[in-house]
Amino acid sequence: MIKKKIPAKLPNHIGIILDGNGRWATRQGLPRNFGHREGVNAIVRTVEAARKFGIKRLSVFAFSTENWKRSDEEVEGIFDLLKEFFVKELDRMVKNEVKINFFGDLSRFKGELREILDKTVRATENNDAIVVNICLNYGGKQDIVQAVNKLIAEGKKEITEEDISNNLYSKGQPDLDFVIRTSGEQRISNFMIYQLAYAELYFPKILWPDFDEKALCEALIEYSKRKRRFGGY
């Protein structure tokens, strides 16, 4: 039913800054990690809805280089949930032709979690219904720095915009067309700052754990009304 309302003009690449998990839990008198659990379910719903609507590429900000400032309990809770999620959902991702990439400094992740992340990438690498980039221990500034360091290691003395693009975690992928940040906060918080140079920004009030097919549909309608100029007219 919702599908009928999906506009013809869709973004090629959507970025999602999922925000509001903690507030969602606190409002119900629950510990913050309950919000993260519902947040993971919202990621599953959103990927499924995006695939159904014909979106080809999503980048999801799940854990930032700044999120280590949170309590050990919260951080461990988030990574336990991610472990559980990738083990539980792998078969479905394979069946639904979802290709998963991870953007960020993964060297921080060791042992079982790292094995699960690597296994997910390998098991989904040939899928092509939708590409989902999950940003983990990701920072937009760190992304640019690691790209420039690779170029320095290659011996480059002068670089172009393409050189940077080709060495970001998102190498080979188009820039973001549309960025959705839930919970009403109107900031970028170090998400893919190079790749969103010309993205349309959208800040719905909905908290991430409540995000669903209907909310994605509303976002796509909003995007279809935007006039992109890229410096022209």
Ligand code: IPE
């Ligand atoms: C987003 O929700 C999830 C992460 C940043 C890991 P928050 O945990 O930031 O939720 P609020 O902003 O405290 O409500």
Ligand code: IPE
């Ligand atoms: C941004 O959310 C990071 C992620 C969504 C992973 P935060 O909740 O960490 O951002 P700030 O601190 O409110 O800017």
Ligand code: MG
């Ligand atoms: Mg937040």
